[in-house]
Amino acid sequence: MKTVLASLNAKYIHTNLAIRYLKAYAAPEFDVELAEYTIKDPEMNIVTDLFNRKPDIIGFSCYIWNIEETIRVVKMLKKINPNLFIVFGGPEVTYDVPEWLERLPEIDVIALGEGEETFKQLLASLNDGRSLDSVGGIAYINDDGMLKVNPQPNKLDLRGLPSPFRFKEDIPHLSKRVTYIETSRGCPFSCQFCLSSIEVGVRYFDRKKIKDDIRYLLENGAKTIKFVDRTFNISRSYAMEMFQFLIDEHRPGTVFQFEITGDIMRPEVIDFLNKEAPPGLFRFEIGVQSTNDQTNELVKRRQNFEKLTRTVTMVKQGGKIDQHLDLIAGLPEENYDSFRNTFNDVFALRPEELQLGFLKLLRGTGLRIDAKKYGYVYMDHAPYEMLCNNVLSFDEIIKIKQVEDVLEKYWNAHRMDYTIEFLVQYVFETPFDFFKAFGSFWEKQGWSRIGHQLDDLFKRLNEFLIHENIEQLAIVQAFMKWDYLINQRYKPRHSWWIDGICKEEKQKVLHYISVNPHVVSGEFTELNLTDKDLFKHAAVEQFPFSMEKYLTNGEILAEPEYGLIIYYGDTMEKRTFFFSKSQLEAVLTARK
Incomplete structure (x- = not known):
């Protein structure tokens, strides 16, 4: 029976790691095709492509960001071919199974939780025409119209899993897309808004195999590799070993991203990274969520903000690693004023990126179960975003969303x-x-x-x-x-302001400094630029204070000054120079 594993990713650059693990685990007994799309693709295009593959079985990887689009695709497919066997899996459908099967008769089977062994057993049963009763970790409606939920199999020994990266069809895309990799599964923490808190304990993959996979990815052009471990640095020795390996093996232009728990990061680890890591090689994502102690306690989130601040500050001082910090608006007992404090606490750390998200009441999480306790009103459909609760009104949510909009455009960019x-x-x-x-x-x-x-x-x-x-x-x-x-990157043809120095004055300034470069600096003189060079590649603007002094020591000194920027496009770096307005005016006046 021909089998296709499909996923609707949020963006083209994303890849789905789950379906690759399923394909690798099913081999060599079963040859499974992969089909990836985006949630922005026209649904008819997706349906057409899947139909043309002539599958007997299609498995869909389901998340909050793609479930509604996936459902529409499946409904169309089933109308075209009622005999098509549809399997749903993923975190979005692992919980509230009766509701899903009642709502969507188009689904034949839901795979629950970790799916590698389950999916392979399912393919074996379907290909042999055997009953589904023996397949662990699935839910379905049996021939009697009754819901059947088979117990999940034991957790896999991750050290024995085959690599999900050795597919030839992936090689041409490695340099253009994000490659996701996991070195562990599970999370040691119990945050009640997160699905990772449900799985107890942390299991690790084989280190040697992981390193071999990373070498293979780098050799075949992978540029952005994102580790999806929920807490990459839970083991200090493991994190140090992997950091050293990635430093040793990296190629120019490669970026590795990690989800880091900031308050458990040891200073000696940061010192090591600040000394040894090439600039731009690593990127940290740190979930702060809230600095309200009561709120963190209610969601069972252990966090020492003082230690987190130390980590973020040390990393920032090192100047080599960009940091992405996350906040969640709408957590229990965090009202508008408290969230304002949380935002200011975290912005004070000046992360390169501050993501402001809104609480989502995910299926299976403790916070969704306790939603009534905190007066949560939330969307009926994915992503189940909160609309208000007992301390935060919808009007206040709107205000915070307005903050998010300009924060993204003006700080994160x-x-x-x-x-x-x-x-x-x-x-x-x-x-x-x-x-x-x-x-x-x-x-x-x-x-x-x-x-x-x-x-x-x-x-x-x-x-x-x-x-x-x-x-x-x-x-x-x-x-x-x-x-x-x-x-x-290049000298702008036009500027957005209209009150700068006039064109004639600019021409006079540029001509004069081309003839008298020492007025700017000795470094500028060494560039040996002609009038033509400056008119083509240089911009000059007047400032009401000394920009040079401010950039040096943060002092606003009321001395009008010219700033000169020379653009060399892709061949050389931009160069900036400053000279006082009074100095230049005196020389220009003398020339007259």
Whole structure:
């Protein structure tokens, strides 16, 4: 019987690790095809492709981000071919099985939990025409119309699992997509909002096999490898061994991502990484979720924020590893003011990325079971996001979502770091208050419903600041201009502002410094640039304070200054130089 394992991924760059484990485990007895799509693909296209493969059995990997799209695909497939045998598996359908089978008669079998052994047994039974009674870890409606749930088999010895990475058809895509890898399953913690808390204990894969797989992936062009272990650093010795291995084996351009528990990270591990890891090789994802002690206690989350802060700070000081910190709005007893404090606590650490998510009441989690206790109202369908609870209204959820919108565009995208840093330090009371005010203004202007280019982001922030009538507007606009210029790969043809120095003045400045480069610096003189070079590759702008002094020591010194940026495209780095307005004006006046 021809078998296809399918998945609708959230994005094209993602890959599904689960279906690859199932395929590898089913071999050599069963030759299984893989079929991956995205949730953005037209459903008719997915149905057509699957139909043309002429399968007898299709297994779908189901998660909160793809379940609704997967259901629509399956309903169409079953209408076309009622004899098609449909298997659902994955975390989204492992729980509330009676509800799924009642809601979706199109499903023939649901595979529960860890699926490698279950799926292989299922294929053997279907191919031999045997009863499903002997297949462990499945649920289905039997011939009598009764729900049948077979007990799950014992947990697998992960050390014996075959590699999910040795498929030739994957090789052409390795450099373009994220490769997911796991070195362990399970989680030592019991956070009641997370499915990982349900599985007791942590099991490890064979280290030698994992290393061999990583070498194979790197040799075949993999660029981004993400470890999906729930707590990669639960074992210090294991983490150190893997970090050293990855440092030794890495190729230029490779990035390894990990989910790290920040408060258990030992300082000596961070010292090692700060000294030995090449810049950009590692990326850490750290779930903070909340800094409210009562909230953490209610969800059985053990967290020492002081130690977490130490970890994040040490890593940031090392300057080699980007950090992605997560927050969850809507956890028990965390009201609007408490979440504001949580946000400010975590933003103070200045992570390279701060992800603001909203609580999802996942099937099977303790928090979903206790939803009434905290007054949760949440979506009936995936992703089951909370709408309100006993301490957080829907109106307050909307306000936090507005924060999320501009946070993503203006902090996580790093388009204007100097500007945002000044705003949150000196203009608004707290970072949350800035993002909240700007997010509310953004929504009122209707900008959330239209697209935007880079220039639009600067114009919209400028419009907001003018509306707020802030005293330091000229300083903030100067930082905005600086951010705009230094984040360009090439000299911009146009600028979003209209009150800079005029074209004639720019031409005079550029001509003069091409003839008198010593006015800028000795380093600039050594570049030996002509008029033509400067007009083509250089941008010059005037600032109301010394940008050079600020970049050096954070001091705002009221000395008007010119900033010169020379762009070399892909061949050389951008170069920046500064010279005082008074110095240049004096020379230009003397020339006249």
